[in-house]
Amino acid sequence: MNIGFIGFGNMAKTIANGLINEEVTQKERVFFSTRTKESRQKTEKEWGITGVESNQAVIDSADVIILAMKPHQFDEVLQPLTIPKEKLVISVAAGVTSTKLEEHLSKNQYFRVMPNLNAQVQASMTAIVENKEVDSRQKEVVETLFSAIGEVVFIPEEQLSVFIALAGSSPAIVFLMIDTLARSAVKYGMSKDTATKIAAQAVLGSGKTVHESATSPWDLIDQVSSPGGITVEAILNLMQSGFSGSLIQAVDKMVEKDNKLSNN
């Protein structure tokens, strides 16, 4: 299966890397376009995949086309293209609704998909928006591609905004938390590298515990918080200073922003 990327930035590179590493496709079967010849040649050299001269050439070369431009670039990019009905198109953009995509694509040839940056280590949490118009073979293709880079869930489009907050964007919040924890340890003389490694492993383990245990996160907090001990000091301090409230507000802001992009 030939896979083509229009927009070869952070997300496209992450997906391409996962698909090649997991041997879902081979380098020779991956195509991309860029806006300048220089960046096309640089990427070809670094990646060993094929850069083509135009976005139309990506469509012509690939069976599956992944649209990974910024949301505001969609109209400008899709307008001049001729996309045959038999090509499967996958948009990974936030804020570009099915209604918008259907201005350029047939109802039965596309999926909206939301992966996250952890696809870099085959640990994405990816949403595929249900599309009842596509056939089972196309559904299987999209599921196979994104299962190679992590977990996949099918959701209705109405839930995509909150999914983006919960999984598409949340890695940035977790990275901020890891960096802040590590930086706080630097204050006590630990090297940043060691502190980052320790904080990251604690977060990784905590995620695994939630995944693999039948206990809720709320009850796990109690298991860590020894009576009269150290952890409860932090939990109460964070509760007093509005930690949960800040996270709730952050989720609201992300949902609001996706809705705003979607309504443009």
Ligand SMILES: NC(=O)C1=CN([C@@H]2O[C@H](COP(=O)(O)OP(=O)(O)OC[C@H]3O[C@@H](n4cnc5c(N)ncnc54)[C@H](O)[C@@H]3O)[C@@H](O)[C@H]2O)C=CC1
């Ligand atoms: N970065 C992330 O963690 C995630 C991003 N996304 C979505 O992925 C999409 C891309 O985001 P990023 O990779 O972060 O942005 P990016 O800015 O790294 O990549 C966008 C790429 O599109 C290229 N581009 C712009 N106009 C073009 C044109 N006319 N023809 C060909 N290429 C063109 C740019 O040169 C750039 O390489 C967005 O729609 C975003 O919502 C989705 C999930 C996670």
Ligand SMILES: O=C(O)[C@@H]1CCC=N1
């Ligand atoms: O920040 C963004 O708009 C994209 C959507 C999910 C992650 N990055």
